[in-house]
Amino acid sequence: MLDIKEKREKPKGGCNLVELYSAAKFLKIDELQEFTYICFNESWNSGSLAFTLFLEAQKFKIRLIQFLMLCRIKEFFLTLVASKEFVELDFYWVRKLLSMNNVGVNSEIEIFMSAVRWLSHHWSARKILMEELMGCVRFCLLPPIFLRFLQREQKTLVLNSICQSHKIQETVSKAFV
Structure with a gap:
């Protein structure tokens, strides 16, 4: 810990960074807490590792790290x-993720279909969250041909329920304007 400022390396395998951060915070060891926070901010922190750290932070209920890793x-x-x-x-995190501007997608269709995938998993329990989750989709960025597709009757229960929702129909109509 005395050499923290000089050694800013990627942690070695087997080191649970979130657990270390949690312990440092609990024990009020500012230097170690600062070091672990620096590690969370390092450039080697790729998307897959970030999600792994997000899941770890979820176990410890460290929202700051969860937000940082989600980004x-x-x-x-x-x-x-x-x-x-x-x-x-959890719905809260899916909504945060789909609302972000920096996710790697080719078009807004992928955000829409990601919401459909999440809703489809437990449709009976999640259908009440449908309109709120679809609020994360930027319908004005969807291509007109896809918007036309959404105005038709769909073959799957979930997609048809989404497209038949009065609020979604209204949003699709506004997106054309």
């Missing part, structure tokens, strides 16, 4: 959406 998802976003962990995320 680092970036290019890892689509891989994350394909994972089991994404569909198991």
Whole structure:
């Protein structure tokens, strides 16, 4: 700990950075707390590692680290959406993630379909959250052809329920304007 300022290296394997941060905070060891926070901010902190640290911070209920790591998802976003962990995320964090401006997507369609994927996982329990979660989608950025697609009847229960929602229909109509 005495050499913290000189040695700013990537932590060695097996070191649980979130647990170390939690302990440093609990024990009020400012230097160690500062060092771990610096490690969270380092450039080696890629999207996949950031999500792993996010999940660890969730266990310890350290919201500051959760927010910091969520902002680092970036290019890892689509891989994350394909994972089991994404569909198991709490609504609060899914909403935060889908609302971010720095996620690595090709178009807003991917944000829309990510919301559909999360809602589909436990549709019966999550359908009441549908309109609020769809509020994260920037409908004005969706291509007109996709907006037309959303105005038609859909073949799947979840997508059809979303598209038949009065609020979503209104939002799609406004997006054309």
